Amino acid sequence: MKFLTMKEAVPYIYSSLLKAKPFQQEENDALTRAPHLTKELLHTLDLIPSSDKVILVTGSKGKGSTSRMMAAILRKMGLKVGLFTSPHLINYNERIRVNGKAISDEAFLTYLNSHGSTIDNITASIENPQHYLGPTGILLSIALAHFQSEATDINVIEIGRGGTYDDTNVLENNWAVVSKVMEEHLGFLGHSLEDIIRHKVGIVKECTKYAVIGKQSEEALEMMRELLSESAAFWGEEYMPSNVSASLSGSTFTLQTMFSRYEDLSLPLLGSFQVENAALAIQACETVIGRGLPSDLLKEALRELRWPGRLEVVADNPTVVLDGSINRVSAAYLKEILPLVDSKKVVTIIAVPSNKDYEGVIKVCSEFSDVLIVTTPDNSHKTFPADALEVARKYQAGAMEVGLLSEAVELVQTFEPTLIFIVGTQSMIGSAKEIWKDSLMDIG
Template structure:
């Protein structure tokens, strides 16, 4: 069959075609109404079920699921396993979403495997109503599993999207499920209540799931999770079976004390900024202990964590002045940045904010205004997201010296010219952070 996909760019654009075709007709409603993961399962079945027989960890949550997925993958690699990692969204290039042992799929392999799914995608496309679509996560997942099969991986670590129960990533069988911290988010598609959000996230715990690892949660949320997971024999909860204590933060990362029911690992160092990363690391270690049925070799754990990197999460982009980028899109995430700023002791901070209209831009602006001498509202150079004109008006209310400068490169140039600035904080959606990373290549 003749393909229309001639280049890598063609293949990347193909990931979005079905969604963009239907976008204008998709109602603003709960994921249970607007998303149908059965299409992603159908596609994998047509491709020969490449996911079958591969041990899989699925990760969902509101904050830290990407970091947790990454850390689980790094730790399993440290143990000598060959690991496939699937995450979303990407920062700079679509191929970042699909990795084996820390190396992203090549453009040529991505094009080759996208051509392989193309006829099945086109076949289903002719049968869909205008409101129905094949999502980019489902299409990318099919490419990922074909690649993982070719690469003969031992484990797959799959990050769910915004929800869980109706995510295309959730169509695979997973023995392990990890839940990062939960809080009210995406209320239009997952809410309106926290109980609704919990129900969506718990969709990754299926009949074949035998182990669930739960990161630090608010008390009421934890009690709900404990009730809903009472049937799980191997339930590991932060603060009970594992915990990170004595967390200290400096410009080189975090140090913390880690204990689990299997071991007291002493003080560990993780070269990631943000105290919350200690909780994510503890969750990842607890998951890996369950997988290997033993404690993690202590020196190997130290060496492996020391190599950890997670782009776009309190990531240091430059120094003199210090430039940090973080993908915070709500007030809770922004509070972690505030902790970082206050702990390290930055004096003059300029925050450049690019949070789209469907996220908590007011919450982010409110938090960063509290520690920033100036807030700049900006947008990425290219994005499919919409950004509210009200963001600048709100920023002015929070901080009278706020400005609106677009796109990001001009905002960054302005911030650098201000005398005495010792931290430029770039915060917003992953497209915005990806734009920042390109500027510092």
């Protein structure tokens, strides 16, 4: 079958997974995932890059931002950089970029069509009905074909879920980067923080020369130390930011790393967590380059950064902030915005899927919101909780439910708010970006 449009192509990418779903009695990646199928796909297509071209990035929070920052910094250092992330906000193509520019429909379809017979042969050979050729693996084959065609110098690959059993982890990687890890995807990754950490640090393999670990809880840090060699660079020891200050235009900070000290760095992204991500990205880039980074180029890279949907201000009067929080820890960072803007009347619109911490997000947002609205994105394949309004009214008696985000945005304007938060899953942020007519195909 030849695919002529993205609308035809995307369902095909998920077809193997959907076929296996009815046979998966337990949500356990160790039982259901089959990364060896992805390895077979990449090997057959001769797409496996050398380890000195691969950086794998995992974590529970901040891995996407850290990946984007690393790609921007390495590009500014003169490298041609491939970037593979998920999920997308508006266009599926956003998951695959070279020097910030998303792959075109034409290129995407060309690669998928050329891989189709190999994909079909592999899926036809699957014997265990629980197993599937993962969407991430198929998409990775398209990304690596694109990176190969574009002759990238290095590729930043964000892990999809976990680490050990993720389709991206079939790649040999000189560098492993681990952002903050906390309890998430319980069942898929195990039943404790220790289980999750073992999955995450599974991206540190024998071929890995450098591991850089982001800021962690004391409990997580202790576990990681037991699992990783002393050669790993840890937040708070080998590198550490200081003198952090924030305004509505972003954050400034100083950073001491293994190789250098950088004064007066400016980051046009809101939230103290973005300083944590930037520190991790900078330290990781130092290990790639092998020395301290030119301060002027680093500052330029950070100033130009754009990463949508992370405490992103998209409008004024009233101020509108988009944030992809899907758990209570991430939602807590929204409070950092309040002193920076007119927050006399805060309206928060929330859409968190039923398999995420929707109650936690609702609870945290109820603490600073005058009006709380639960809704769903205008376009999403995810399932949203039937009891979202019931949960919201536990914390705010006047909470409301509106069918779609576009309808909720229209309604809240009548309340004359000074600040609007739009919070939730990436498809929610994508719907908001469409409302504010923002293209994400080239983010520089």
